[in-house]
Amino acid sequence: MNRITTVEELKALVSPMNVYEDYLRLSQRGRRRSALCPFHKEKTASFFVDTESGLFYCFGCHKGGDIIKFIEEIEKCSFEEAVSILARKAGVEFSRDKSPRATVEGKQRERIIQILSLSLKYYKDSLSNAGEKSLVKKYISERQISKEAVSELSLGYSGERGKLFSLLLKEGFRKDECASAGVLQEGRQGEYYEYFRERLVFPIFDLQGRTVGFGGRTLIGEEPKYLNTRETAVFRKRELLYGLNFTKEEIRKEDKVILVEGYMDFLSLFSRGVKNCAASLGTSLTPNQASLLKRYTNNVVLVYDFDTAGKSAMERALPILLAQGLDVKVALIPEGKDPDEAIKAIGAEEYRKRIENSLTFLEFIFYQYSKGNFFSLEEKLRFLEAVAGNIAEIKDPIKREAYLNELSDRTGVKKSLITEKIEKMGTIHSVEKELLNEEEFEIPEDEQLIIKALLSAKNDYLKKVLSMPKQILQSLKTSTLVMKLVEGVEISDERELKTLAFVNNSCHEINGIKNLEGAIYSLTKDFLDRRRQELTAKLKEAKKRGDNELADIIFRELSSMIANDVKNIQNMRLELKESKDD
Ligand SMILES: [Zn+2]
Structure with a gap:
């Protein structure tokens, strides 16, 4: 690898346009290219990149600068980190002794990243060294997880108790540092122990492919079944989607993302060659996650568990996705089954078909409230209530109109009455949404x-x-x-x-x-x-x-x-x- 020592040299090496394209869908406008601004909400593009200078500027929120500034803003990272992200993208090694903008915080984060990548290596090795009769290998074969998926997704195993602990200490990391990276945990008596024990480990990467946390599936029936790294300086669950770093290209190519809830759902699809998917890490979907998806596509197919909890999670996700201007569909899979079970029960081919034939969100809610056949007056009212909030989120007037017509047809309620109701809901929602999007609320967990x-x-x-x-x-x-x-x-x-x-x-x-x-x-x-x-x-x-x-x-x-x-x-x-x- 080339070794670069100044930021200027680095900037001369990379093509900024390629980097912008990693994050945005740009369209040509003269010698400039434009996109919807990733830093503020907008309907028409006011974010511009000058192809010659490589500088960006947004006429809406007035953010602007060079490619490093852009990375700082979009990755919410320090200058130093932005520089190393850029170096990684350019495939060069960047190092310099002292930097004026380096902060203590940045250094701590670097340590955490080092701890995580060491742990990742350890987990992977433990899995490949595990005997064929071990619980973890048995689990992998029972769940029909392919060898390719294991290696592509860097799956691991928590391994023998205490081994990671001593490895980390041997490498010169302090116990409290390891705890703040989320791989060790401080116990109630002040003692430290490993956070993941007897678990299949799913490393969680950011979009640059750095390990930022882990998820673990118990192999011995412990609660909780799935355990995530606690929120740390580098692991912010509500700003990440599991698997997106592996699948973003495929999502862009297919112009569609299949959004599932859990690791196993993702794994099940990925193992069977469905590679335009991402998982929401088992929390309810956040506006941050929705806007992450929007970088790659406008089309989302929700494939959540079809039990009561899954359905209500979908209902919560709908307005968040619609508010980002995404087109949302819902795939109908057999009742009561999660995607993992379903794909096994009906086969990958049939599963793909169901995704092709997924319902529009309106059809989905209709299905929910009418139980698939007929409407009583009461059901009709609940249906309207449920849909109104979602339609209120749709900014595109044409789409909105189309949905309103469909809604009026389905219910036989006059369009003007529905519009009135939606307008009322709209004001309530926009206030709530503004609250949700306030990113300044960095309140510790x-x-x-x-x-x-x-x-x-x-x-x-x-x-x-x-x-x-x-x-x-x-x-x-x-x-x-x-x-x-x-x-x-x-x-x-x-x-x-x-x-x-x-x-x-x-x-x-x-x-x-x-x-x-x-x-x-x-x-x-x-x-x-x-x-x-x-x-x-x-x-x-x-x-x-x-x-x-x-x-x-x-x-x-x-x-x-x-x-x-x-x-x-x-x-x-x-x-x-x-x-x-x-
Ligand atoms: Zn802007």
């Missing part, structure tokens, strides 16, 4: 759980949060809001209302009291760590200045704090342990 607990009707959740020391609540990013909720003050501030709506809509849910206690524990620990660091720094400074009196005071405060810490943490552990034993 643990904090979101605290807010959810305060909003919850469950007394034990509420009690837990109210028993937290006030200083800790006051140290949260959302402290003003949290304190208002604690004190029962009415919330009228617009920003706080938006935060509430955001948290309410977010995908992090309290999974039982232990989960909430875990969040409180780590918030408390963070708080104490910060305080201790502050005091230590102050102590150093006082000593440096020769202010012995002050140093003495701080020292005493620090020692008593550490003593208290120990007590606090012990108490919390005790509490956690007790509630675990309940």
Whole structure:
């Protein structure tokens, strides 16, 4: 590989247009090319790239710059990371000793990426070294996962307990770093252990092909059946789709994506040669994920489980996809079966046919509410209600009109009445949507759980949060809001209302009291760590200045704090342990 040492050299090497095309569908407009802006919502293209200079500019949101700036914006990464992404795309090695724009955060992220790629290698090796009679090999053959799929998707196995742990330490990584990468977990007694145990491991890659997290399917019937890496600095579940890095080209070529829910669904399709698919990682679909798909195609076929949960997940996904201007269809597969089972039951050929003949979203909702045959008045009303919200999301007037006609035909309700209803729904939806798209709400998962607990009707959740020391609540990013909720003050501030709506809509849910206690524990620990660091720094400074009196005071405060810490943490552990034993 060529070795490049300056950003200028690197930029001279790559063709920016090729890089833009990785992310956007550009159309020619004179010597410029245009696309719908990836950074703001729009119906007509105001995002331009100048083919000669390689610079971009959006007339809508006024973002602009060179290709590195573009990568920074679209990948939400640092300058340094954007440079290395660009180098990877150009197939060159880029290194320089010091960079002014490198940040501590960027370095930590690099460490996490290194830990993840080391773990990936370990998981893969464990799978290929596993004996033919091992649980993991048996599982793979039972589920008819092809050898090609195993190698193309880099599937792995969590391996013998403790092995990854010692490998990581041997390579010079700290336990807490490995925990923040999501491959180790800190236990309640402060001990560390491997996060994935006895699981088939699905590495999750970003669009550049870097490992950012893992999913694991239990081999020994443990709960949960599927386990994902916790949210980390590089793993943001709601901004990723599983498999998209492998399938994006095929999706673009076929101009269609088959969207499924889980890893196994994806694997099942991929193994059988259906390669224009992606999976939503088992969370409900987010606007971020929908806009990711839109980079490659306008056509989405939803293939979710056809049980009650799957159907309602589809209903939730519909308005999100429609709001991105995507055309959505729903494939009808045998009732009660997930895509994996279905493809086995009816065969790949028939399965493909069903995808070809999938229902429009209107037909799907109709099917849902009429149970496939006839409408009672009550069913008709529920149907209208369900559809109205979706049609309200469709911005294209022609499409909208077509759906309105179909809706009026199907129900026999006058079009003008339906339009009126939809307009009302439309205003409600656009407000909600604006809230969902607010990306500035970077609220840590643990904090979101605290807010959810305060909003919850469950007394034990509420009690837990109210028993937290006030200083800790006051140290949260959302402290003003949290304190208002604690004190029962009415919330009228617009920003706080938006935060509430955001948290309410977010995908992090309290999974039982232990989960909430875990969040409180780590918030408390963070708080104490910060305080201790502050005091230590102050102590150093006082000593440096020769202010012995002050140093003495701080020292005493620090020692008593550490003593208290120990007590606090012990108490919390005790509490956690007790509630675990309940
Ligand atoms: Zn824009």
